[in-house]
Amino acid sequence: MNVIPTDIPGVLILEPHVFEDTRGFFMESFNQRIFDDAVGQHHEFVQDNHSRSRKGVVRGLHYQLAPHAQGKLVRVTRGRVFDVAVDVRRSSPTFGRWVGAELSEANRRQLWVPPGFAHGFMVLSEHADVLYKATAYYVPQSDRCIRWDDPDIGIAWPPIDVEPQLSAKDLAGTRLVEAELFA
Numbered sequence: 001m002n003v004i005p006t007d008i009p010g011v012l013i014l015e016p017h018v019f020e021d022t023r024g025f026f027m028e029s030f031n032q033r034i035f036d037d038a039v040g041q042h043h044e045f046v047q048d049n050h051s052r053s054r055k056g057v058v059r060g061l062h063y064q065l066a067p068h069a070q071g072k073l074v075r076v077t078r079g080r081v082f083d084v085a086v087d088v089r090r091s092s093p094t095f096g097r098w099v100g101a102e103l104s105e106a107n108r109r110q111l112w113v114p115p116g117f118a119h120g121f122m123v124l125s126e127h128a129d130v131l132y133k134a135t136a137y138y139v140p141q142s143d144r145c146i147r148w149d150d151p152d153i154g155i156a157w158p159p160i161d162v163e164p165q166l167s168a169k170d171l172a173g174t175r176l177v178e179a180e181l182f183a
């Protein structure tokens, strides 16, 4: 597996080794040992999620408060998304900074979003299936949302030719300055 560091320590782009032949391809989409080696830490994954969205859909920026913080290993099996991690740990030297990566069916890249980060994505293709593993269970009372377009974060979302579409919850997301965060 190819491990690509990003501008934020701890956030990684992972490229599994793909074996192509005349039948198609094979890859290990997750291997605990290889993952632990790449991240330099052991994480237990307890939930696998799958969402389908149409072009222009933006989900995020979501995180769960401690002790329910989730690390997420995100990949795309259909279409293309711009996937983003935002450091929401107040005491972090990279607090408030974001990293974005295009994840697609074609590049088979995965983004490791560690606990303590908010996560979101924008769908760039007609449809996208996003699959992600999480290190903690969903706890709705601990779920928080920061605005996808918070100017203090300033995510450079790619230009798209449709209106962004968000859930009511995401439209009501808070600004980073007002958010309940990690210490």
Ligand SMILES: Cc1cn([C@H]2C[C@H](O)[C@@H](COP(=O)(O)OP(=O)(O)O[C@H]3O[C@@H](C)C(=O)[C@@H](O)[C@H]3O)O2)c(=O)[nH]c1=O
Pocket (backbone or CB within 6 Å): 049, 051, 059, 060, 061, 062, 063, 072, 119, 120, 121, 137, 138, 167, 169
């Ligand atoms: C996230 C989640 C939602 N749900 C339910 C609650 C709700 O009725 C329905 C849709 O939930 P949401 O609108 O929160 O789904 P969504 O906006 O797709 O939320 C997800 O966004 C991405 C960016 C993430 O990083 C995820 O952790 C998660 O927060 O699914 C679960 O049962 N389990 C879960 O783990």
